Every structure is written in C-alpha cells, then in structure tokens.
Amino acid sequence: MTTYRIAIVGSGPGGLSAAAHAAKLGLSHILLEKTDHLSDTIYKYQKGKHVMATPSQLVLRSPLDFEAGKREVVLGTWNEQTAAAGVNVKHGAEVKSIVGTGAPIPGSVMQLATRNRDGTTSTTELQRNAPPYRLTLTNGEEIMAEAVIMALGTQGNPNLMGCPGGNLPHVQYQLDDPTEYTDEHIFVIGGGDAGIENALGLCADPAQNNTVTLINRTADFPTAKDANVKALLAARDAGRISIMAESNTTMVEPGFITVETRDGEVRARCDRIIARIGSAPPRGFVESCGIEFASADRLAFPKLSATFESTAPGIYVVGALAGYPLIKHCMNQGHDVVEFINGNLDLKPADEPILEAKFAGLPGRRSVAEWLEYLRDRVSILNGMSSLQMREFMLDSAVKLYRAGETIFERSAPGSSLFGIADGEVAVEVNPNDPSITVPIGTGQIFGEVGLISGRRRGATIKAARDTIVVEISRNAALKLMSQVPSASREITRINTERTLLQIFKSGLAPADLVDVIAGAKVETIRAGQAIIKEGETGDDIFIIRSGSMVVEKSIGGKPVFLSYVPAGSYVGEMAVIDGSARSATVRAAVKSDVIRLAGEPFRALLAAKPQLLDKLRGEMASRTKLNNFVESKKDSFSGVVDMYTGVANFLVEQGVGEATDVLLIDEKLCVGCDNCEKACADTHDGLSRLDREAGRTYAHLHVPTSCRHCEHPHCMADCPPNAIHRGPTGEVYIDETCIGCGNCQRNCPYGVIRLDKTPPKKPWLLSWFLFGSGPGPGEASHKWAKKHDPAYAEKAKKAIKCDMCSGQEGGPACVRACPTGAAIRVSPEQFLSVSLMNREDR
Amino acid sequence: MASTAPVRKAMTGKAVTRAPRDTAHEGFLTHKRGRWAKVALTLSIVAMGAYLLTDPVPRHNGGTWLGYLLGSIGAGMIVWLSLLGVRKRVIGSKPFSLKGWTSAHVYLGLSLIVIGTLHTGFQLGWNVHTLAWALMMIVILSGLWGISLYANLPERLSANRGEVTQLQMLEAIRTLDRQLDTAAQPLGGEDAEFVRMSLEQCTIAGSLRQRLFGNYASDGNARALAAISEKVMAGLRSGRADDRLQQIQFLLERKEAALAQARRHISLKTQLELWLYVHVPVTIALLAALLAHIISVFLYW
Numbered sequence A: 001m002t003t004y005r006i007a008i009v010g011s012g013p014g015g016l017s018a019a020a021h022a023a024k025l026g027l028s029h030i031l032l033e034k035t036d037h038l039s040d041t042i043y044k045y046q047k048g049k050h051v052m053a054t055p056s057q058l059v060l061r062s063p064l065d066f067e068a069g070k071r072e073v074v075l076g077t078w079n080e081q082t083a084a085a086g087v088n089v090k091h092g093a094e095v096k097s098i099v100g101t102g103a104p105i106p107g108s109v110m111q112l113a114t115r116n117r118d119g120t121t122s123t124t125e126l127q128r129n130a131p132p133y134r135l136t137l138t139n140g141e142e143i144m145a146e147a148v149i150m151a152l153g154t155q156g157n158p159n160l161m162g163c164p165g166g167n168l169p170h171v172q173y174q175l176d177d178p179t180e181y182t183d184e185h186i187f188v189i190g191g192g193d194a195g196i197e198n199a200l201g202l203c204a205d206p207a208q209n210n211t212v213t214l215i216n217r218t219a220d221f222p223t224a225k226d227a228n229v230k231a232l233l234a235a236r237d238a239g240r241i242s243i244m245a246e247s248n249t250t251m252v253e254p255g256f257i258t259v260e261t262r263d264g265e266v267r268a269r270c271d272r273i274i275a276r277i278g279s280a281p282p283r284g285f286v287e288s289c290g291i292e293f294a295s296a297d298r299l300a301f302p303k304l305s306a307t308f309e310s311t312a313p314g315i316y317v318v319g320a321l322a323g324y325p326l327i328k329h330c331m332n333q334g335h336d337v338v339e340f341i342n343g344n345l346d347l348k349p350a351d352e353p354i355l356e357a358k359f360a361g362l363p364g365r366r367s368v369a370e371w372l373e374y375l376r377d378r379v380s381i382l383n384g385m386s387s388l389q390m391r392e393f394m395l396d397s398a399v400k401l402y403r404a405g406e407t408i409f410e411r412s413a414p415g416s417s418l419f420g421i422a423d424g425e426v427a428v429e430v431n432p433n434d435p436s437i438t439v440p441i442g443t444g445q446i447f448g449e450v451g452l453i454s455g456r457r458r459g460a461t462i463k464a465a466r467d468t469i470v471v472e473i474s475r476n477a478a479l480k481l482m483s484q485v486p487s488a489s490r491e492i493t494r495i496n497t498e499r500t501l502l503q504i505f506k507s508g509l510a511p512a513d514l515v516d517v518i519a520g521a522k523v524e525t526i527r528a529g530q531a532i533i534k535e536g537e538t539g540d541d542i543f544i545i546r547s548g549s550m551v552v553e554k555s556i557g558g559k560p561v562f563l564s565y566v567p568a569g570s571y572v573g574e575m576a577v578i579d580g581s582a583r584s585a586t587v588r589a590a591v592k593s594d595v596i597r598l599a600g601e602p603f604r605a606l607l608a609a610k611p612q613l614l615d616k617l618r619g620e621m622a623s624r625t626k627l628n629n630f631v632e633s634k635k636d637s638f639s640g641v642v643d644m645y646t647g648v649a650n651f652l653v654e655q656g657v658g659e660a661t662d663v664l665l666i667d668e669k670l671c672v673g674c675d676n677c678e679k680a681c682a683d684t685h686d687g688l689s690r691l692d693r694e695a696g697r698t699y700a701h702l703h704v705p706t707s708c709r710h711c712e713h714p715h716c717m718a719d720c721p722p723n724a725i726h727r728g729p730t731g732e733v734y735i736d737e738t739c740i741g742c743g744n745c746q747r748n749c750p751y752g753v754i755r756l757d758k759t760p761p762k763k764p765w766l767l768s769w770f771l772f773g774s775g776p777g778p779g780e781a782s783h784k785w786a787k788k789h790d791p792a793y794a795e796k797a798k799k800a801i802k803c804d805m806c807s808g809q810e811g812g813p814a815c816v817r818a819c820p821t822g823a824a825i826r827v828s829p830e831q832f833l834s835v836s837l838m839n840r841e842d843r
Numbered sequence B: 001m002a003s004t005a006p007v008r009k010a011m012t013g014k015a016v017t018r019a020p021r022d023t024a025h026e027g028f029l030t031h032k033r034g035r036w037a038k039v040a041l042t043l044s045i046v047a048m049g050a051y052l053l054t055d056p057v058p059r060h061n062g063g064t065w066l067g068y069l070l071g072s073i074g075a076g077m078i079v080w081l082s083l084l085g086v087r088k089r090v091i092g093s094k095p096f097s098l099k100g101w102t103s104a105h106v107y108l109g110l111s112l113i114v115i116g117t118l119h120t121g122f123q124l125g126w127n128v129h130t131l132a133w134a135l136m137m138i139v140i141l142s143g144l145w146g147i148s149l150y151a152n153l154p155e156r157l158s159a160n161r162g163e164v165t166q167l168q169m170l171e172a173i174r175t176l177d178r179q180l181d182t183a184a185q186p187l188g189g190e191d192a193e194f195v196r197m198s199l200e201q202c203t204i205a206g207s208l209r210q211r212l213f214g215n216y217a218s219d220g221n222a223r224a225l226a227a228i229s230e231k232v233m234a235g236l237r238s239g240r241a242d243d244r245l246q247q248i249q250f251l252l253e254r255k256e257a258a259l260a261q262a263r264r265h266i267s268l269k270t271q272l273e274l275w276l277y278v279h280v281p282v283t284i285a286l287l288a289a290l291l292a293h294i295i296s297v298f299l300y301w
Ligand SMILES: Cc1cc2nc3c(=O)[nH]c(=O)nc-3n(C[C@H](O)[C@H](O)[C@H](O)COP(=O)(O)OP(=O)(O)OC[C@H]3O[C@@H](n4cnc5c(N)ncnc54)[C@H](O)[C@@H]3O)c2cc1C
Pocket: A009, A010, A011, A012, A013, A014, A015, A032, A033, A034, A035, A038, A039, A040, A041, A042, A045, A046, A050, A051, A052, A053, A054, A093, A094, A095, A096, A151, A152, A153, A154, A155, A318, A319, A320, A321, A324, A325, A326, A327, A328, A330, A721, A740, A741, A742, A743
C-alpha cells in the first residue's frame, strides 16, 4: 500500500485549497470526500445563492480562485481548477476512523468522555500512536498517510433512523427540492424546524398531489419556532397534511411504514421517508482520532498549535471545524497548513497585516507575535490560551491606550464587551453622585464582565487612573474564550459574583466584607418557568439574578396574581433573612436565567455587621410589601382588573418580553389598521419594512407584532459567520454590511423577526407621487416594481434585515412616531410590566 | 469570526442617550392628558367671550376687526389641518408625533365650529362665503363621524381577526377552494355544477354596498351551500345519505365561515377608511372655496 505524504479529509474550501496546494507543490496526497461532489456545504446552499467573500481586506492565498458570486460559479471554478491542478480526489470516501500505526507515544493518553443514554458519562482511555496514520473508510477501504488534514466542516452527520428498515433507499435525510416529488405518500419524521419546513414544502402545492404526514415523538413542538408550528397547524386544519403526534416509527418496509401511536400500531402506505431527527456534530469522530477539544462546552473547538496541529501529532485541523467559518479563512488555512507540513514554519499567517494594524500606534514597538505574547502573559484570564487561539481572539478584539483620566465607558452605556488591563490601572466610579469615590482595578485584571454576563447596561463609569493599555474583548470573543479556557470562565464568574454583590448592595461594602458570603455562593441555571422561591415555604437563601429575568407571583383567592417583574441585576428573597418569615410570594424564571444563590446564614452575619445595608434592604422590603398590599387590596375590590393584569403580564412574558430590552406593542383598541407604522419603517430604512404589524400574538387586544425585541442575550448573534450582528450605542441589536446572507440569524431568532431581502431602488420624490401618481407611494415597494426600475435588482444579493430601533434618528422609532392614534409604543419591559399596566383597564 | 470591516456605528463606551420618545400608553384623544382639548376649549371660550362682549355697528360679520381676526385664525387653522395629510406621509428622522398631530387636529378642528361660525356673524346666505362655511361644517362632521368609528371599530377588528392576518384569511379560503375542487371530482353533473358555483361565482368582498351591509345571500357559495344542504337533507330523510355530498356540505360550510370572517374584516377596514373619502375630497373643495371666498372679499372691498 502506498503511504501518502498528506491525506485530506473533506473537500470544503479548507480541504480543497489544501489539496490544490499540495498538488502544486508536488506532494503526494489524497483528498477524501464522502459525497459524490466537491464541497458539500456550499453545494447544499440554495440555488443561485450569492456567496460572499468577506473579510474584504484579507488577501487570498489559495491556489484556487474565489470571489463573491453565484454558488454555481464558485463551485464551477473550483471543479475546473481542481481538475486542472491534478488533485487526487476520491469521492464517496467517508472516513470513519484514523489511527496511528507507529509506536505508542509515551504519556500521550487521551481521556475520552462519552455520554450515555441515561445521562451519565463514562470515560475510556485512548493511547495515541505515532504516524503514519491509517484512515479507514466506511466501505472498509484503508489509506495510509504520514500527515492528515481534517477539514470536515461543522455540518456533521444526520442522525439515522434506528428501526428495522431504516437503511432502505427510500429513507432520506435531506430534501433539496420539495417540488421534485408528485403523487407520493410521504412521511416526514421529526417535529423540529427542519422537519416542519420540509413537510410544509411538500404539501405547499396541492397540484403535486402528495399525501404528507408528519410524525412527531411528543405531543407538541417545543423545539420549533412559533411561526412554523402555526403554519403547520394551519396546514393540518386546512387538510393539507396529517400529524401523528406522540408517535414513533417502529419499522420501515418497501412501500410501507409502521408507526407506534398512543392508540396502538398503524401500518400505512409510504413511498418516501424524510427523516429530520437532528444531526450529530462531528466532534465524536474527531475526538476518537485523538484530537482533544478545549472544553466540554458545546461551543468549544479542538486545541491547536500555531501550525494548526492538534493534540494528535501529525493530524492538523483547519476550516470551520477549527473555528473559522468564513470561506476565505478556510482557503487560506488550507494553503498555510500545507506549507507548515512541508516545513515552511516561518510563514506568516495571512491575517498578519490586520493584526499589525490593530497594534499600530501603541507604545512599545513590539511585533505582532510579541504583542500577543505580552497580552497573554499580562492579562490573567488569557494565560491559558494557545498562540493560535490568541491570534483568532485578537481578530475580534481591540487594544487601546487610554491616557490618564480618559473615560473607557460611562454608566448606563450599553456594552457587552469585556476589558482586560495589560498595563496600568483604572478607577471605577462607584457612586454616581460623587465621582471622587473610586475603586481601583489593576494590571492583569478584568472589568466590564457585568455587561457581558447580564446583557444589561454598564453599572459604573470607568476611567484610566494613569496611562493604561487595555484589551477590549468583544462579546463573541469573550464567550468563545470562556468555552475554550475553563480557568478563564471560572475566574470571570468569581469576579462577576463579587462585583455584582458590591454593585447591588453598595452601602460602603468592600470585597473583604463579602468573603464569607461569596464562599457559600453558587451559580445556578434556572429553566424558564422554574421557581426559585415558592410561596409559603421556609428558606432564607437570597438570589441575585445574574442574567435573564424573573416574575413574582402571589396566590390570592386560589389564583396566582402577577406582582412584579424582576430584571437581571436585582435580588429577591431578602425578606426571609430580615424577618425570618416564610416566603410571601413565588418567584419564577421568565426566561432561562442564571442566578447566584447566597446562603442566608453568612448573609445574616453580614447584615449584623453592616447596619446600613440592613436599612437599605428594609427600605426595599417596605416598598415591595406596599406593592403586594396594593395589589391585594385591588384584588378585593376590582378582581377583574387584577386578573386581566396578571393575564396580560403572563402573556407578555410568554412572548419573550422577559428577555427583551425594547419591545413594540400595539394596543388593538386603538389600532385602525392603517399600516402607517410599516410604511414609516420602510421609508426610513432603505425601502424595506422591518416589522409585520398584523403577524404576531394578541391577548386582550394587546398585540405583540413581529418586530425585534433587542434581546439582552440576542439568539441571532449566536452563529453569524462574519460576526455581523452587534449591539449599537443606544442598545439596539443591528446587522452591519458584512452580512453574507447565510440565514443563520433568521433561523436562530425565536421570534421570526429577521428576513432576507434585497434593497429596492430609490423611489421618486413623494411630491411627484402626490401630484402625478408616479412611483409606488409611501411604504415598501413591491418586488415587481423594484424589478422594473432597477435592472440590477434580480442579481442583487439578499441580506438579513431587521429593526435597528431607528438608532441615529433624532425622533426615535419611526413606527411609533407615525402612528396616528397612539396604538403603537416601543417600551422596555420594566416600563410596561409595572402596576401602571393595571390602569389600562381602568381607562 | 473576524469581522474586520469598518463597523458602521461601533459602541464607544459613551452613555449615548436614546432619542427621546413617547412611551405613554394613551390614545390620541387623551394625548398628554387632553392638552389639545384644553387649548381648543380655551380658544372657543375666548372667541365666544369676545363675540358677546363686543357690539360692533351695524352688526357682527366678517368685516369687523373681530371678524377679520377670527377669519384669519380660521383660515390658518384650515390650512394647517389639511397639512395632516402631508405630515402623515413624510416621516424623515426628526422628532414629531403623529398622535400629537391627530390629537391637535381633532380638537382644533372642532373649535372651528365656534370660530368659523362666529366669523360669519350668522350672516348665512346662498353665496360662495356660505359655501365655504358649509363645506367646513361637512368636513368637521365627517371628522366626528371618523372619530366615532376610530373609537369603536378597532376593538371589533381585533376581536374578529384574533391572531389571523388578512393574508392568512384569504389563503384559508383558497385552500378550501382547492379541497372543494378535489372533493367534487367524482361528483355528477348537477352537484359538480353547485361546487363550480361556489368556486367561480363567489366574491370575497363584493361591491361597496355588500361590504357595508354584509348581504351576501346571492353569492355563489351561499347559493351552493343552500342547494347542497337541501339535497343532503333530502337524502337523510329518504334514508340514503350521500357521504360525498355531506363532505361537500361540510367544506362549503367551512368556506362560508371563512368568508364571513374575511368579509367582516374587510367591512370593518372599509368603514375605517370610508369616511376619509368624504373628509379628504371635501377638504380639497373647502380649500378651493376658501380661496374663492378670500379673493372675492378682497375684490368687493
Ligand atoms: C447557508 C450558508 C451560507 C453561507 N454563506 C457563506 C458566504 O456567503 N460566505 C462565506 O464566507 N461563508 C459562508 N458560509 C459559511 C461557509 O460555507 C462554511 O463555513 C465553509 O464552507 C466551511 O468550510 P470547511 O472547508 O471548513 O468545511 P465544509 O465546507 O463544511 O466542507 C466539509 C466537507 O467535508 C466532507 N466530510 C465531512 N465528513 C467527512 C468524512 N468523515 N469523510 C470524508 N468527508 C467528509 C463534507 O461532505 C464536506 O464536503 C455559509 C454557510 C451556510 C450554511
């Protein structure tokens, strides 16, 4: 058997570029691709998708060409150039194991943790062997190589059907074109978004005459988006689709399917099965090759050296799997890794100029490598990072020199980035009324973590105490850091607990006073709806809400009545510590939240030592008791009003208001349906409306239209390849022009407020519409009009668009300004979820 | 990861205050605790006081100093009230509140009853001057009509649509049509004819009359439903129930219900706009008459 110099697993932009470069250098190589075409991830993009080539300043080093353009063109170019370069491709080659065939490497043993079905984990030990590696394919073929480049991407493999017959050819795991099938009995398995969208696609056109059934394991659809579930139920009510809930497939035969339902077994005619039961990330396979990940966190990536080498010597990881999801990055890494394997260790990464620019203008005249080393060494939470991680980390971060007295951020500024002090010292103005009272934070330490963790505005103004070099770590980089470097995560949590306590309780407390309280503090994650305090129970723990929010309810006359809404950065449960009484109300999570649980005992000791703090808490407690009494008295006289208040509050919490910072509400007792809000939105935002007034949920004539809630921890930011989603200076969540239109944010937003669309051409002046009827008039123009008036429209790229809270517009949200009756308001939940809501019914 | 493109509006660490905005949950009639109602009321009372306290010779009319004053105020107000149509459509980025504008529009508009009428000195006759006054009164009365609709219909609109959008209502009807079409395939001549009646002779909204009075008895679907129901009943009585016809009847009933919802929706939306078809054209006529009135006054002078 020949032993190749390099085996490359996966032919995405990373693997393909590596293979082409190996071919160019004349290295013996083989490119293994599991499908029958190249670059499966891009192959699966929507037809005609405009592929974007960001970041634009990054030079492309790959032997293959790549520029922004249609999916078909990009793939066509690569197919041609791969063939021309003489790349040795093997299609249909899915690698299932990679093991070293050399001698065992002393001390190189990996602990492999596997999660069992029952939730427990078991660990096995894996002894790594030296290269060359033997790669085994799923068809049993074997391939030998001295070095392996893993470029698998992050798509992973779809979960397979486990029942007998699950491997028959009419069972498929993807649906490329729902219009392809006609006159068939089709079963879609899985009630997640993918399954629902596929099922709806198959029954959308009755002319196709498909009989579509969706099989779902549970009774409802907890993981799918509300809009999808509604569309599905509407399709069922319209008779276009059948749903089998609480059902499991037990057997597949040619032409038939057997399903176990709650009422017994059903065998039905079935020509095709589309199973959308999730997919397994490639992590399990990658680990089994001896490649360690940075942590157990779902977001973690493999541990890599500066040359992309993993913990298994001779196995390299590049591309999305290494944490770089942009095509250009993937291609450059493919090139670089082959250079490294070929012995060119001096090669500077392509992003060197970008990093150079980041360090330009700082004192000390260090090279990029020296700066990275300097930061890693000085800022304690960065100590555990590898040099590759530092590079990637730096791309998303900034370093700045602040002169003595310069403000780094102000109280109440929005901001979720984390700061580390590389050199110098900052002063925290803890008292808003007296800026002269400051607390120092010194070299090596961090600040800004409260904003990062709670998603709320800055709690204090921070200025440089002397000339200070600070690294500002964006929210994304910080979250990644916490998942990659467990020690950093622990450190941030500890500091956050301490500072949150100081910030909340103030009253002249110093960190030393809190030692005992913090020693007993625990951070707990609370599911939405779960109670941390139950009315009537005894207990004296105090809870600080670190992220998310809570609602407080009291049972009056046997019914739960909504008392108040508690945002992150507040505390609950202090009453029991002060007066020793049983819990007077129930506190439950409005959304998934993190709380810090403080034991009552040390806290009581703290109160005994600090009478000021006791007074402060007493004051707070008095106002809470007053509120309770007020609601209770209302309940006696105006029972209906209080029920309505509770109903509305619960409805709003269900609609995600608990994690919102700013939400659009429409009072349908006032809304005349003129859609002036939508028109105003379009007219102030490139001609595209970012809100759908009619869509959305309604309760007691209070309507929550489809419009961004500007979440504290925006779900949409989770998985944006170019990192195009940010929080702006007035707290708005917005998407910048680097969006590549991948649609991830649209899928990730649970409220369905993002859409992908193209900018229409400019409309003629309003006056000419007024007088001569030219142009489409106020509001969003139709696609037809846009097509007719812009020859380039058809070719334009679709990008993600959403509400930006009209940031930068002096008048504030245009939708609110433009509502003639006052039906539309944009408010923060604290503003709205208060007792004043009760007056709504009194009016 | 690395987004290295210049960021449009990066955070600066500054506590940028948000643009001030109206977060008060009050409708246009109660805007700022009825500020404009108070202004308009004061204006009317002052005008009436001045009218009663002065005793011009030979009598009150547009030509006295008070008449001129009231006339100028009135004309200015009419022009300003008309500009609401422009304000509504030019959004820009500057602060304004259309709700505030509407609130002022309504109350100042009502005060024109006093100001405009006192301006005439009750000297009405068959001339261009009285025409302007009459048109003004029509606009104002139509405005009042509008207000009563704005006060009552939104709640009904909301209750009728629940959480369904107009598009979804129409989509539901189309879907039922497709199901009817499929279900009618095996049917014979006359029965299929009825289904076709529902498919082809059914209008959702119909004429303005129908929209307003909701009489759709002669519509294709209603007739088809009546005919099919009769046949189903006959079948039941004779003990030979026809499953296929019953299925059709069921679908026609559902379509009738879906139509009823969509029609109520459209009817309410029509009513919410209809009054504007008096308010706005008459406003334009008023502006023309006002111009004629002013020119003729100065010509005679
Ligand atoms: C809808 C969408 C739109 C996007 N748009 C853009 C864009 O416009 N611009 C941009 O820069 N980025 C975009 N991205 C991101 C980009 O496509 C991916 O991050 C990139 O393709 C990752 O490249 P890769 O080489 O790491 O892996 P992939 O492209 O995922 O390729 C991995 C390859 O490995 C194969 N493979 C997997 N497992 C095995 C195995 N065991 N054995 C053999 N072969 C295997 C797969 O079949 C696949 O061909 C988009 C992503 C999506 C989902």
